[in-house]
Every structure is written in structure tokens, then in C-alpha cells.
Amino acid sequence: MGHTLTEKIILAHADADDVAPGDVVMVRCDVVMTNDISGPMAFRTMERMGVERVFDPAKVVVVADHFVPAKDVRSAQLMKLIAEWSQAQGVTFYEQGRGGIEHQVLAEDGWIVPGSVVAGGDSHTCTHGALGAFGTGLGSTDIAACLAHGRFWQAVPGTIQVELTGALQRFVSGKDVILAVIAQLGVGGGTNMALEFVGPGAEALTIDERLAVANMAVEAGSETGIFPADEMTAAYLDGRTERPWTAERSDPDALIDRRLEIDLDTLSPLVARPWSPGNIAPLDDVLGTKVDQVYIGNCSNGTITDLRQAAEVLRGRRVKPGTRAMVVPASQKIYAQALAEGLVETFVEAGAMVSTPTCGACFGGSNGILAEGETAVATTNRNFRGRMGGEGSGIYLANAWVAAAAAVAGEIVQPGAVLGGGSS
Amino acid sequence: MIVEGRAVCVSGDNIDTDVLYPGPFLNITDPSLMAEHLFEGLDPGLRELLGGDSVLVVGENFGTGSSREHVPVAMQASGIRAVVGRSFARIFYRNCINLGLLAVSCPGAVAAAVPDSRVQVDPAAGEVAVDGVVYAAQMLPPFVLEMVEAGGLVEWSRRQPAGSR
């Protein structure tokens, strides 16, 4: 029998003659990534493993992104610790103000190539499946073992193949694709599975859209979300990386556990209502919901594509009094590009706040915390209870057009109601 | 290896790591200080039920969300010896196993347990007993069992011959 794309990648990184779903194998890492939250615990654990030096400094990346800029002394200590550790170990370190949110930085700086294995001390490491890699999120002890020995244990996942047909319609984005998948699978439906996105609709998605889709695979409980590499991937990687790679896909006779089909022609904007990414509804069902804060950013939807969409809505318009809007580019490069394209000016003139790249309020860390009972529309990936702040506060997850339109209207509306055109 | 303790029950499914250990406390690195914030977004009162011999009894897809290992570290620091659930989210499960905190899927035991039930977990036999009644649990893969018996990934990794780890 043939192999799935995920099985092929794992097989190429394990000491095994063959692999099948459920087999537990040790998987070699091509990139090990950690940050100011998972890093400090992992460094301590590596020491307890009796290992002083990382297995290969060229394969280790540390990114300061969660409590950035340091909001208090305790956070500043973490920043200092990861900076000093990175220097002592000779690994690549993206310090505050130089990189941005880890998953975006790794993708745009060419760390990730198709067929590689990325072990990240953050659950959204599945984002790297957008580039055909096996990216998977791990905790600090796993990361300690990866830093020490370059390997982690992994039960080979099965595969759920998501066939995308048609093309995205106006005001519909990668966010809506993955919300549609989660609506079908539920928040635990992808457990022990890789989500694989195939079909003409998948091939037509840009890399920014693929990043948004792969990013939220973990919200269905999946090990990763993966797009087979194609010409779109090659074009994105051109000039970003020198690492060799080849394009692989699942064999026609590979074992696929489940198939889903999503027709992009008929997909319209969706939201995830509080307090679960699985609490999904058509945008129409929540129109009129009053909004205190709009947050456009995070590792799923803080790309230049998202910022352009938001700017299209906010250009020449104002954020509604009584509502506040924050735009957080996912990386310094995106920030610079947004400046060059005049998007930052658009946001500031509209009365939105533009922040330095950071995880910040996405996980309730800093820079845009909600008061008790407030409502936000965010392009982020999680809306768990209290995630962004106060007790009883609620987050609606949505795409950037929907989020920006809510900022202008002060309530959830169809983007077409602000811009004209598109879905009613 | 048999782990035994007194049941502390957490009701509900898909309990996420944000309510188990909210983001603002992620800059804490001392396990005993982490323990002070366990269950903060869910029900801080649960902390008072924890003693040196607790077995946490949970529902489906427990621990969904972040990779934050602060959750099982805080659990261990609070005297939780094992977690028995209907099912677990992937990273939370890995984190428990890696720390040597036994996590076992056993819907029968979850249905039977009430607060303060005596719970005995026998991972090698694939059984969980609640007040003396035995329920079949999902068997752990041999590799996972070996790691739990070693006391976690740190100990397991130390035992591997150099070069094979």
C-alpha cells in the first residue's frame, strides 16, 4: 500500500523501514523552535537531561514574541534569559523588534521547506504545513529532548483529506475555509490525524491563505495541517531559502481515514462564537452584535494579505466611536511592507491603533486586553473563555474583512454593507 | 506500577488550557507558584480539593489548546498523581506522559467516579478501578508505558545509550 504525504515525511525522518498510523517512532527534526514561554522551561529540562549543548545550533531558532515588548519585570527576565541562552548556545535568536510572531518569521525567512520536520514549542507550529512541512506543536519537555538530541517521539497520524473545489468568493478568506473544516470535524475530530488539503481549490490558495488554514488545524485537535508543495510553494520559497527540497504528495492508494469536501464557490464568511473555535456560525447569524474591540493580527491572520483586506475596508472611513481597533502585523517585514504600501497610514487615519508585532493580546498577555464582559471580533485562532482578558468577555473569530467592517460599524456586519458588493 | 488516589472530578468536555492556566501567568517559571493559578479560569475552588494523592477525573478532549506545559507542571506541583479522562487533547497528553504524570483514557471509570472515590490506575494491565470496580482502559503503546514507568522523558532519555536517543 502507498503512503500519505505525512507518512512519507515521518518515514524519511525515522529509523524505520516502514510506518503505519499508530506506530510510535522517534522523528528527527530539521528545525527546533521555541519562544519566551516554552523556552525557559525547556532549557532547564535540557540541563536535567544532562545535556549542556544543543544537538545542532544551526537547526535551533528562538523567537521572542509572546510577552513582547516585555510588560513587566517577570517577562523582562524571561526575555533576558532566552537572549543569554541563545547567545551561549550559538543558535539563531530573533530578539524583540527584529522578527515578529514565530510562525510567520520562520516561514518568511526560509526556515521551512516542503518535506521538512519542524518541532515547535507552540501549538500553532502546524502552520508550517502551509509549505508542505510536518510542523507540530510540542510542550517544553519534548522541546528539551529536541534541543538535546534532535528528536521527538511521535505516533504516526492517520490522514483526513480535505478536498477543496471552486474558488474563494469576495470577502471570503482562508480563515473561513478552516472554520468550515472545524465546523464539520468538531474541536476533537482531528485527534491523531493530519489534515491534508488537496484539490483545485487548495492549489489556488495563496501561501498567506494556506498559512491561515494550516494554522488552525490544531483547533480541530489535529497533529498538523498540510498542503502538498506545488508551484505556488516554489514561487514563495524562491529567494527565501537555499535549503533543498522536493515536492511530495500522498500516493493514490494511500490509506485515507476520512474525506471531506468543501466547495469554495458556495463558502461564505463564517465566525466562531464565544467560547470555542468549534462554535461556528454563518456571519448572517450574528449580525448586529455590538463590538468593543477589533483585533487584526496573530499567527493565522496577521499577514500582508489580511492587512490589505482590513485597509480596503478602513480606507477613508473611521472606526466607530465606542469601538477600538488594533492592527498587529505578524512580523517586522509585514510591518515594513504595510508602511511602504500606505496601509499603516490608512489604519492610523481611521483611528485604529497599530502595534509592533507581538502575540500580545491574542493570548491575554498584554497590549489590548478586554474588560469583563466586553466583546471582540478578532482574526485570531482561539476564543476560549477569558483568552483575551476579563471574565465573561467574548471573542468572535472572523476574517480580516469582517473584523475591519465591525470596527467601522461598531457591530458585526457583512463587509459588503460597508464596502458594497460581495455577499449580501 | 499502580497509581492510587482520591478522585477530584472536573465536569465538562473540551476543557481548554486557557481556563486551566490563563495566559497572564505564563511568565511564571517556579512550579509551586504555577500551582497557585491552576484552574484559575475554570473554578479556582477546585484547588482546595487537591491534596497529595489526587486523581483528576475529566471528560472528553481534555486539555485542548496551547502547548503550555505549565498545566501539567502545576498539576504535579498540586499533588495530582494521575489524570483519568474520556479522551485527551494531543499536546496535553504528551506533556503529561513526558513529565511522568500518568494520563489514561477510561470512559467507564469517568462515568463511575464521584468526588473522593478511590481510584487505582494500572497502566500495564490497562485497567482503572473505581471504589473497587474495575474498568477497561485504553492500553498505552509500549513506548509510552516504558516512558511513564521510567518517570518521564527526562529519565527515559538519560537511560538511552548515547547515540540512540
Ligand code: SF4
Ligand atoms: S499569535 Fe497567538 S496563537 Fe499565535 S503563537 Fe502567538 S499567542 Fe499563539
